[in-house]
Amino acid sequence: MRKPAALLANSPELPRSPEGDPVFAEPWQADAFAMTVSLYEKGVFSWSEWAEVLSQELYRPGRRADAADYFDCWVAALSRLVTELSITSKADLDQLSQSWQRAAAATPHGKPIRLDNDPLR
Structure with a gap:
């Protein structure tokens, strides 16, 4: 196999x-x-x-x-x-994706993107 x-x-x-x-x-x-x-x-x-x-x-x-x-x-x-x-649900997946996008926008260039950086988290 x-x-x-x-x-x-x-x-x-x-x-x-x-x-x-x-x-x-x-x-x-x-x-x-x-x-x-x-x-x-x-x-x-x-x-x-x-x-x-x-x-x-x-x-x-x-x-x-x-x-x-x-x-x-x-x-x-x-x-x-x-x-x-x-x-998982589509709603949960969408929510996580939106959180990641906010975290990416809030993360300084060159730094790892972390969900903790989401300003709404």
């Missing part, structure tokens, strides 16, 4: 280095990948569930022709799975 990270690393259209390893343009992309691997390893969703939802996001109308939105699709797929599987 293949390791979960190896399965996810074979996701359609995943950006890769010349050696075949996943590449991430931003730290949040690596975080999203790691969260997905962790949830898959814990049995929260199956490979077929992940592949189906990710494919739906990757092939939805309005996608960027240059695939620069690949990890946006990845996060959308992960968000869908955790809400459809009732791990």
Whole structure:
């Protein structure tokens, strides 16, 4: 049986280095990948569930022709799975996202973004 990270690393259209390893343009992309691997390893969703939802996001109308939105699709797929599987609600996910955006806006350039920096928290 293949390791979960190896399965996810074979996701359609995943950006890769010349050696075949996943590449991430931003730290949040690596975080999203790691969260997905962790949830898959814990049995929260199956490979077929992940592949189906990710494919739906990757092939939805309005996608960027240059695939620069690949990890946006990845996060959308992960968000869908955790809400459809009732791990969290869409409202809770939206609230957390808004908190993160406020924290990002309040964080000095070059410093790590922490939810504690959300002025409304």
